[in-house]
Amino acid sequence: MNTPRYFTIIAIILLLWNLMGLAAFAMQYTADLTELAKTDPTTAQAFAAMPPWVWIAYAIAVGAGTLGAIALLMKKAAAASLFLISVIAVIVQFGYTFLGTDLLAVKGAVVIAFPAFIVVIAIVQLLYARNLVGKGVLR
Numbered sequence: 001m002n003t004p005r006y007f008t009i010i011a012i013i014l015l016l017w018n019l020m021g022l023a024a025f026a027m028q029y030t031a032d033l034t035e036l037a038k039t040d041p042t043t044a045q046a047f048a049a050m051p052p053w054v055w056i057a058y059a060i061a062v063g064a065g066t067l068g069a070i071a072l073l074m075k076k077a078a079a080a081s082l083f084l085i086s087v088i089a090v091i092v093q094f095g096y097t098f099l100g101t102d103l104l105a106v107k108g109a110v111v112i113a114f115p116a117f118i119v120v121i122a123i124v125q126l127l128y129a130r131n132l133v134g135k136g137v138l139r
Contacts, residue, residue, distance in 0.1 A: 003075070003137055004137070007132075007137070008073075010128065011069065011072045011073045012073070014068075014069040014072060014125050014128075015066070015069035015070065015072075015073060017065075017069075017121060018062060018065040018066040018068070018069045019066060021061070021062035021065060021066070021118075022062045022063070022066055024062070025058055025059060025062045028047060028058075029055060029058075031044075031047060033047055033048050042103065042106050042107060043103075046097070046101050046103050049101070050096075051096075054092075054093055054096045054097075054100075057089045057092040057093040057096075058089070058093045060085065060086070060089040061086050061089035061090045061092075061093055061122075062086075064082045064083070064085040064086040064089060065082070065083065065086035065122065065125070067082045068080075068081075068082030068083040068085075068086060068125065068129065069125070071138075072125075072129055072132075072138070075137065075138050075139065076138060076139070077133045077138040077139055079129040079132075079133075079138055080126065080129040080130045080132075080133050080138070083122070083125050083126035083129050084126055086122055086125075086126075087119075087122045087123055087126050090118060090119055090122045091119065094115045094118075094119065097115065098112070098115075
C-alpha cells in the first residue's frame, strides 16, 4: 500500500513528542532536589522517594516510545511493538505515581491532566502504528 501523504508529518510529530519525553526524563532524573524543594517541595519529595523500578519504567516508556517513532519513520512494523512496550511502561510509571504516593491528595486532581494526556498519546501512537501494520504500510 502507498504511504499516506500525512504519514511523515505524523511520524515527525511523534518523534518530537517522544524526544521531549526523553528530555523530561533526563531533567527529572538529574534534578537538583534541594533547589526543586525550594519551589515545589512535594514534587522534590516524590522524586526523592521514587523507587528505582519506577525510574526504570519511566526510562523504558520514553526510550521505547522514541525508538517506536524512529521505527515508524523507517516504516518498520516493530514500531507497534515498541509503542506497546511504551504504553505498558507509562501505565506502570503513572500507576505508582498516583497509587503509591500522596501526590494526588496533596496537589489535587489537577495533577492528573498531563499524565492522562501522555497516556492518551501513547495509546494513539500504538493504535496508529497497528493500523499502518494492518494496511501493509509498515513492514
